[in-house]
Amino acid sequence: MPNQPGSVWVIAEKSREKIAEVTLELLGKAREIAARRGSPLTTAVLPGKDADLSAAELIAHGADQVILIEDPRLEPYQNDTCALVLEELIKRHRPEIVLFGASYRGSELSATVAARLQTGLSAHCIDLKVDDRKGLVQVVPAFGGIVYSEILCPEARPQMASVKPGVFSKPARDAARTGTVLKEKATVLEGYQSPLKAVRVVQRQPPELPLEKAETIVVGGWGVGPDMWDYLEQIAGELEGAVGCTRPALDEGWTRGEHTMIGTSGKTVRPRVYMGFGVSGSAHHVVGMKDSGIVINVNNDPEAPVFQVSDYSVIADAGVILPVLLEKIKEHKGI
Amino acid sequence: MNIAVCVKPVPDPGHYNRITINPETKLLDRKGIPVIINPVDKNAIEAALQLKEQFGGKVVLVSMAPPDAGEILKEALAMGVDEAYLLSDRAFAGSDTLATAKILAAGLKKIGQLDLILTGSESADSGTNHVPSQLGELLGLPHLNHITELSLELPVLKMKAKIENGYVEYEGSLPMVLGVAREINTPRYTTLMGVVMAQKKPFTIWGLNDLGLDPAGTGLSGSPTQPGDLLFPRHGRKAEILEGEPEAVAGKIVAILRGAGVLP
Numbered sequence: 001m002p003n004q005p006g007s008v009w010v011i012a013e014k015s016r017e018k019i020a021e022v023t024l025e026l027l028g029k030a031r032e033i034a035a036r037r038g039s040p041l042t043t044a045v046l047p048g049k050d051a052d053l054s055a056a057e058l059i060a061h062g063a064d065q066v067i068l069i070e071d072p073r074l075e076p077y078q079n080d081t082c083a084l085v086l087e088e089l090i091k092r093h094r095p096e097i098v099l100f101g102a103s104y105r106g107s108e109l110s111a112t113v114a115a116r117l118q119t120g121l122s123a124h125c126i127d128l129k130v131d132d133r134k135g136l137v138q139v140v141p142a143f144g145g146i147v148y149s150e151i152l153c154p155e156a157r158p159q160m161a162s163v164k165p166g167v168f169s170k171p172a173r174d175a176a177r178t179g180t181v182l183k184e185k186a187t188v189l190e191g192y193q194s195p196l197k198a199v200r201v202v203q204r205q206p207p208e209l210p211l212e213k214a215e216t217i218v219v220g221g222w223g224v225g226p227d228m229w230d231y232l233e234q235i236a237g238e239l240e241g242a243v244g245c246t247r248p249a250l251d252e253g254w255t256r257g258e259h260t261m262i263g264t265s266g267k268t269v270r271p272r273v274y275m276g277f278g279v280s281g282s283a284h285h286v287v288g289m290k291d292s293g294i295v296i297n298v299n300n301d302p303e304a305p306v307f308q309v310s311d312y313s314v315i316a317d318a319g320v321i322l323p324v325l326l327e328k329i330k331e332h333k334g335i
Numbered sequence: 336m337n338i339a340v341c342v343k344p345v346p347d348p349g350h351y352n353r354i355t356i357n358p359e360t361k362l363l364d365r366k367g368i369p370v371i372i373n374p375v376d377k378n379a380i381e382a383a384l385q386l387k388e389q390f391g392g393k394v395v396l397v398s399m400a401p402p403d404a405g406e407i408l409k410e411a412l413a414m415g416v417d418e419a420y421l422l423s424d425r426a427f428a429g430s431d432t433l434a435t436a437k438i439l440a441a442g443l444k445k446i447g448q449l450d451l452i453l454t455g456s457e458s459a460d461s462g463t464n465h466v467p468s469q470l471g472e473l474l475g476l477p478h479l480n481h482i483t484e485l486s487l488e489l490p491v492l493k494m495k496a497k498i499e500n501g502y503v504e505y506e507g508s509l510p511m512v513l514g515v516a517r518e519i520n521t522p523r524y525t526t527l528m529g530v531v532m533a534q535k536k537p538f539t540i541w542g543l544n545d546l547g548l549d550p551a552g553t554g555l556s557g558s559p560t561q562p563g564d565l566l567f568p569r570h571g572r573k574a575e576i577l578e579g580e581p582e583a584v585a586g587k588i589v590a591i592l593r594g595a596g597v598l599p
Binding site: 015076077079080103104105107108110111112114115116118119120121122123124134137139140142143144145146147148149150151152153154155156195196197198199200201202203204205206215216239240241259264265272273275282283284286287290293294295296305307308309310311312313314315316320321324325327328329332333 | 346348351352354356363431432433436457459460461462463464465466467468469471472473477478479480481496497498499500501502503504505506507508511558559560561562563564565566567568570572573574575576577581582584585586587588589591592593595596597598599
């Protein structure tokens with residue numbers, strides 16, 4: 001079955017020995033695309049260590065077939081070795097569509113493989129759909145999200161695209177789903193000497209509550225200022241939420257770091273409540289938060305573009321509202 | 336040590352909110368938006384200049400851009416780059432990342448004798464971050480993207496590449512293609528002396544024929560991806576204004592938070 005040309009592929013990615021969330025999110029969208037095309041959905045896992053667990057997880061989230069490349073030569077992870085293996089797999093199985101998570105590794109792998117296959121690749125898609133005439137329609141933000149552009153790949157195959165974490169919703173896990181598993185070795189690496197050597201991998205524990213999982217995100221922009229920033233943390237704490245930020249606030253050094261930045265070059269979030277303070281609402285930021293549930297924004301500039309994407313607007317200084325709101329929340333909780 | 340830096344002129348990201356769309360032609364109106372060197376490409380220039388200061392040699396700039404990009408590239412020359420090559424031809428218009436990488440690779444091959452090729456990890460306008468990897472592939476050289484640290488202890492090149500919540504340390508050797516991240520350094524400013532000297536530095540323009548490229552392999556016709564329709568984000572939020580004194584506004588927000596179920 002995986003040999004059937006024309007299938008839809010998702011290239012699985014691991015994060016701390018588990019299948020990455022972005023892969024599961026992609027499976028949901030890929031399932032829709034595969035159903036629309038009437039083709040099977042295949043997931044390739046490289047490297048496929050503790051592969052059996054991964055395969056079950058992928059099938060439960062929508063994969064029909066899983067190809068596991070279990071090979072010590074793929075450890076530690078390197079882009080060049082993975083790209084060689086994936087290029088060979090794609091040439092042999094001839095999928096129609098190949099989707100990648102747009103992590104640092106996924107972006108690099110997709111670009112490398114696209115160059116080797118001389119095919120088209122779009123990056124950071126915010127939507128994917130199949131059109132009878134156009135094929136895979138890949139919607140990407142341009143100029144930081146001021147406009148979205150469709151990207152098509154009319155002739156070269158496969159059609160390839162990457163999608164950032166948080167853009168699509170993760171499908172429900174269905175333990176009753178069944179699928180086939182194909183185990184392979186990376187025989188293409190026979191005799192290959194990598195010109196690079198990954199000597200050390202340093203990965204911090206991700207924050208306790210990553211933005212993607214928070215139901216409430218309190219977001220600070222440049223309008224908050226360094227002195228009032230801690231109020232965002234306190235309010236997020238009371239709401240059991242997380243603090244996000246914009247690029248200007250990150251650049252000022254007020255924030256916990258780049259992993260809290262929302263926007264085209266940062267996180268894509270869809271919390272139940274987004275509450276922004278001093279956020280101007282640049283297109284870059286809006287792309288990363290537009291699918292949030294309820295959006296509340298506080299900004300002293302009535303013309304701020306952020307109000308165009310808000311359900312509730314407060315035209316006031318963030319610094320004035322923050323302490324009052326914190327007190328009100330505490331009062332309500334009876335603290 | 337000869338280093339090439341690939342840079343892209345882009346509309347200044349600080350002005351993107353001023354870009355409008357002509358409702359009839361559906362084309363973007365970028366009038367009045369200044370064009371600058373893609374910000375992270377300046378970090379690549381800085382990294383190259385620091386290596387040159389350490390090991391000698393020269394730094395050359397390569398850019399695929401319209402002919403009027405010359406003035407912008409002069410800024411890189413003023414930072415200390417030794418010479419610039421502008422790859423410019425009508426046939427290059429509409430190039431996607433793969434076609435762009437092809438054209439840059441042809442320019443770099445023609446320059447020849449390069450030990451290291453640096454570029455920014457991604458551009459501000461389209462931001463695909465594909466070009467560093469694709470350039471490496473087309474040149475047949477090892478490549479890495481998102482480099483946050485770089486040091487050369489001949490013959491070993493040591494690099495740190497970003498991953499989510501961390502980094503990977505790599506060792507490799509020259510020649511190589513690297514995409515640098517903004518964390519790698521702080522680009523230097525141009526000096527008045529630099530600006531004066533930039534006027535006298537070699538500046539070469541190469542077109543399709545100079546590079547020996549096939550017109551069918553470049554520009555829109557040489558790009559596997561093609562642009563489809565432009566879509567305009569419509570967010571359609573209700574934009575209710577919460578009015579009143581801070582105390583009253585805070586009360587209204589608390590009620591909304593309760594309604595959303597994030598506050599008991």
